[in-house]
Amino acid sequence: MLFRRTDLPLHRDPSGRFLPWLIALMVYLAALALVCAMAMGKMVERWDSGLSGSITVQVPPPETSAPGAQEAVIVKVVELLLDTEGVHSAEVLEADEIATLLEPWLGAGAAYGELPLPTLISVGVDPTAAPDYRDLAKRLARAAPGALLDDHQSWLGQLLDLARTIELVAALIVFLVGASAVAMVVFATRMGLAIHGRVIELLHLIGALDAYVAREFEIHALKLALRGGAFGLLLAIATVALIARLFERLESTLLPELTLSPIEWAALAALPLAISVVAMLTARFTVLGNLGRMP
Amino acid sequence: MDGAALYPARAPVSCLRSLTAERKHLPLIRFEDVALRYDAGPEILRQVSFHLEPGSFHFLAGPSGAGKSSLLKLMYLAQRPSGGRARLFGRDVTTLTRRETALMRRRIGVVFQDFRLLDHLTALENVALPLKVGGQREDKVQQHVAELLAWVGLADQIHAYPPTLSGGQQQRIAIARAVVARPSLLLADEPTGNVDDRIAVRLLYLFEELNKLGTTIVIATHNESLVSQFSHPVLFLSGGEVRMRAAPAAAGAGTGRAGGGSAA
Numbered sequence: 001m002l003f004r005r006t007d008l009p010l011h012r013d014p015s016g017r018f019l020p021w022l023i024a025l026m027v028y029l030a031a032l033a034l035v036c037a038m039a040m041g042k043m044v045e046r047w048d049s050g051l052s053g054s055i056t057v058q059v060p061p062p063e064t065s066a067p068g069a070q071e072a073v074i075v076k077v078v079e080l081l082l083d084t085e086g087v088h089s090a091e092v093l094e095a096d097e098i099a100t101l102l103e104p105w106l107g108a109g110a111a112y113g114e115l116p117l118p119t120l121i122s123v124g125v126d127p128t129a130a131p132d133y134r135d136l137a138k139r140l141a142r143a144a145p146g147a148l149l150d151d152h153q154s155w156l157g158q159l160l161d162l163a164r165t166i167e168l169v170a171a172l173i174v175f176l177v178g179a180s181a182v183a184m185v186v187f188a189t190r191m192g193l194a195i196h197g198r199v200i201e202l203l204h205l206i207g208a209l210d211a212y213v214a215r216e217f218e219i220h221a222l223k224l225a226l227r228g229g230a231f232g233l234l235l236a237i238a239t240v241a242l243i244a245r246l247f248e249r250l251e252s253t254l255l256p257e258l259t260l261s262p263i264e265w266a267a268l269a270a271l272p273l274a275i276s277v278v279a280m281l282t283a284r285f286t287v288l289g290n291l292g293r294m295p
Numbered sequence: 296m297d298g299a300a301l302y303p304a305r306a307p308v309s310c311l312r313s314l315t316a317e318r319k320h321l322p323l324i325r326f327e328d329v330a331l332r333y334d335a336g337p338e339i340l341r342q343v344s345f346h347l348e349p350g351s352f353h354f355l356a357g358p359s360g361a362g363k364s365s366l367l368k369l370m371y372l373a374q375r376p377s378g379g380r381a382r383l384f385g386r387d388v389t390t391l392t393r394r395e396t397a398l399m400r401r402r403i404g405v406v407f408q409d410f411r412l413l414d415h416l417t418a419l420e421n422v423a424l425p426l427k428v429g430g431q432r433e434d435k436v437q438q439h440v441a442e443l444l445a446w447v448g449l450a451d452q453i454h455a456y457p458p459t460l461s462g463g464q465q466q467r468i469a470i471a472r473a474v475v476a477r478p479s480l481l482l483a484d485e486p487t488g489n490v491d492d493r494i495a496v497r498l499l500y501l502f503e504e505l506n507k508l509g510t511t512i513v514i515a516t517h518n519e520s521l522v523s524q525f526s527h528p529v530l531f532l533s534g535g536e537v538r539m540r541a542a543p544a545a546a547g548a549g550t551g552r553a554g555g556g557s558a559a
Contacts, residue, residue, distance in 0.1 A: 005415075007416070007424065009413075199413060203424075203428060204397065204400070205371060205372075205400060206400065207397050207398065207401030207425065207428050208428045209397045210393060210397075292393070
């Protein structure tokens with residue numbers, strides 16, 4: 001009880017009021033950026049695993065309206081595909097399946113009727129012994145002029161680029177949050193040193209080491225950062241839960257999943273702790289640096 | 296309450312050893328041609344030379360503005376001399392590192408003229424501060440601190456905050472804080488300035504008890520009547536220079552260890 005109270009009345013400083021809010025905001029932004037990067041990573045992984053064992057062949061509608069012309073071409077293409085080493089299946093998508101795929105862009109029922117739609121063939125390939133796609137594309141073009149082979153790599157590559165960019169931006173946000181927290185704590189600590197100059201001088205005169213004074217500041221900064229960080233994290237979790245609920249309602253396969261694994265939860269929970277440790281160390285070294293320059 | 300009850304019966308061995316060494320070999324304070332000026336201002340002190348033996352008791356007297364507080368600041372290491380040579384506990388003060396300075400300050404108790412109490416701490420917490428800073432355990436010190444406060448007449452005020460107390464009460468807290476860690480050297484700047492004569496004499500008795508236990512005492516005061524009541528030599532500061540005056544014949548009950556110092 002006797003030694004419980006801090007020697008420096010830091011809790012009365014203006015920093016005690018603004019620092020937790022700023023830290024809360026920083027943690028909120030950093031947590032959202034992290035969740036965004038995690039969700040994007042998961043989405044890319046999901047699409048990559050879904051597409052790595054398949055390619056799509058697109059056969060354009062025939063220029064002539066002769067009955068059976070399209071079917072003949074399709075049969076020829078499917079035979080060619082099944083004869084290719086590394087291909088284990090070739091499934092022609094039905095018209096209503098194609099319409100379902102186009103529904104998000106064209107609306108329900110819009111793809112039926114007059115629109116000349118290509119025939120899509122979903123081809124299963126062995127990911128460990130995939131065929132030579134360039135050679136296959138040439139042979140397909142000979143069998144069905146205008147036929148296109150899509151191994152999804154170009155699209156997946158763009159998606160990966162996007163995911164990496166988002167991850168980079170998230171990392172940058174986390175770094176900036178850390179840097180801002182450091183700057184804020186340095187400012188608040190210097191302000192505290194100036195406000196409590198006389199008390200610090202007294203502590204020195206009765207034999208306090210610089211580390212003793214620094215401990216008062218670092219404990220104060222740790223408490224404020226933990227308080228602000230916890231609030232920011234709770235706010236971020238609430239925001240993510242709200243967005244996840246909205247995504248569920250949309251039931252769209254294009255949107256990322258916003259469910260987190262235990263490791264991801266741990267990473268998120270570590271964010272306010274990490275910021276608090278950064279704040280504590282910043283306060284400590286700011287005090288030691290400033291006092292060390294005193295005569 | 297007597298001095299033995301005020302302080303732990305057994306002082307740490309290292310403390311006793313260092314005190315013994317000080318007594319045998321070296322003056323506790325040795326100033327040689329010490330000068331002090333603040334920045335580019337005039338010299339406050341010039342060619343101040345004196346030494347104080349361990350366990351001695353001195354008054355520091357002189358007219359107002361003579362530099363008594365400045366001389367005390369040099370002794371409690373709040374200032375470094377701008378000239379000359381100052382040694383404390385056998386060490387040249389200009390060569391001390393920050394850590395060494397802090398550790399040396401723990402051996403010096405100071406009663407500041409303006410008390411310098413922490414307003415957000417209770418009387419008990421203020422007095423316990425040097426023990427906390429020195430790393431002592433809380434459960435070991437509470438009773439000792441409370442007893443000390445009772446001795447200076449503040450038993451009923453241990454949980455009071457300084458702003459709610461009178462000047463005299465604050466001064467007694469400041470004195471209790473200065474002596475609580477059993478310093479080897481006690482420096483007091485006008486420690487009786489805000490108390491009545493009865494309390495002033497009682498506080499001087501406390502200082503004498505400390506002196507008997509081996510603490511070297513220097514009390515800055517302009518209270519000539521108080522000086523005359525106790526038989527201790529006087530460092531008289533005037534015009535920035537210091538002279539040693541022999542102990543006056545005690546008019547009162549001064550019983551402390553006199554002498555043990557000289558001035559050039």
